[in-house]
Amino acid sequence: MQSYYTTKAYAEAVVRRYPPGSAVPVAYDPAHPDVACLEPGVIGTCAPYFFIGLPLVGLGLYLAFVLVRIRNTVTIPPTSLG
Numbered sequence: 001m002q003s004y005y006t007t008k009a010y011a012e013a014v015v016r017r018y019p020p021g022s023a024v025p026v027a028y029d030p031a032h033p034d035v036a037c038l039e040p041g042v043i044g045t046c047a048p049y050f051f052i053g054l055p056l057v058g059l060g061l062y063l064a065f066v067l068v069r070i071r072n073t074v075t076i077p078p079t080s081l082g
Helices: 008-016 047-073
Strands: 027-029 032-037
Touching: none
Parallel strands: none
Antiparallel strands: 027 032
16 A cells, blocks of 8 residues: 655654544545545645646646747748759
8 A cells, every 4th residue: 555644753643633433534436445545635745746847837838829829920931842
């Protein structure tokens, strides 16, 4: 089983918030019930990748838009082959 906690101490702190016998909402994959999450959401260690990746995706979309506009406005004169 893969763990998404950065340290054992952090994982233990999360578990302490849920005492034995208490009702706890759990998110899980119905097709694979062994894949479950006690606290769903963006994990702290993944946040930097998200905040770096999102602007890069935006930049890529912007550049694609600009290149399409340039391509549509540039005319290439016909050449005579002969």
